[in-house]
Amino acid sequence: MTSPLTSTDISLRVNGEERSATADVRTTLADFLREGLGLTGTHLGCEHGVCGACTVLLDGAAVRSCLLLAVQARGAEVTTVEGLAEGDRLHPVQQAFHDSHAFQCGFCTPGFVMTTVALLAEEPTPSRERIRECLSGNVCRCTGYQSIVDGVALAASRDAG
């Protein structure tokens, strides 16, 4: 058995690319993405699991990157908001959010977008009720949520999953 580590090399796939950097084992995945890899699209609000701003996909499942250590993601496939668009072409969920004015300041948006991508991958045609339930783990200070629910529904109607 390897003995306990305090700092280590962390290699993982992020948005389809092999990435690696050295980090202290107490670094969260969110801090590792932002500070270690320079991917600042993943936002940090509460840093204890409540606001959803830091949501990323870990092997396809939506998770809080503030509640995961980077060292726990070794060997995993992580998708962040930076991994969605293809060049200048927004991902269908991003485009639907844009078309529905599903954000104001945009701070919460990466988390909502990643949560929506995970939802539509599993359930391409969720009801409005189901959309609301699924988004309940993400907090927005600006929009009042209606336009975000509209954005998800629009994405679903365009077969964006």
Next chain:
Amino acid sequence: MKPAPFAYAAPTTEDEVLDLLAEHGDEGKVIAGGQSLLPMLSMRLARPSVLIDLNGVAGLAGITEFDGGVAFGATTRERAAERSALVGDRLPVLAEALPLIGHEAIRNRGTIGGSIAHADASAELPAVAAVTDAQLVLRSRAGGERVLSAAEFFQGHYTTALADDELLTEVRIPGSPPGAGWAFTEVARRHGDFALVGVAAMVVLDDAGSVEAARLCLMGVADVPLRLPAVEASLAGQPVSADTVAAAATDAVAGLELASDVHGSGDFRRHLAEVTVRRALTTAADRAGAPA
């Protein structure tokens, strides 16, 4: 970096975990889903010197048949249990409780064993364990294996019978009595919040449509999941009626000592608990086949 420094171990077998726990004692802490522990580390409410990650341990997660019910390896994700057809079939009360835990992104990581070991007095799974007469399997180098009931395991808010060097390895939930109707009902301020109160109930009816057996467990009103054997016994033999249910609900909340906080006064909680017991018993009786 918000957590205080620690060393990180990623064992791959249960034996290695038990060795690490034996070596580090109260300085070591296992991490399962991390959905409760990571916030505690970040707020420095927990400062272990060694963090022992269970996520790479082979064979510690899994859903298998057990005594007409289901056994869960400790690191089975809440979301995996929620999606399991076996759980839907055999443990309707667990299937109803799981979606009430936080949000999907939380349940994608959070584990059955983690929630039970964490023993938050407002958590759903400890109440499910108590109402289903679950068996909790604990192992350590020094003590070998012991199997505890929920009543033996839960000792207070965040406090359990787990010794510092002990690992919860399995949660075994036996099958339901034939014909049982189950319900899990709670009141939370918003979807996904920890509930103010919750109630798990079971009702079995006899041929005449009276209550043959009942179980009742309240959550969020005491520092442990609260089974109410006296109320359960008093329901036996009673016809299912609004009066029977109302009387049981009144008895159920009679002895509660409820504190006030920002989320609600003690009186408000008592009122919620009484209404929730009524709803849970009514739903369980309906599902057991009581005429509406």
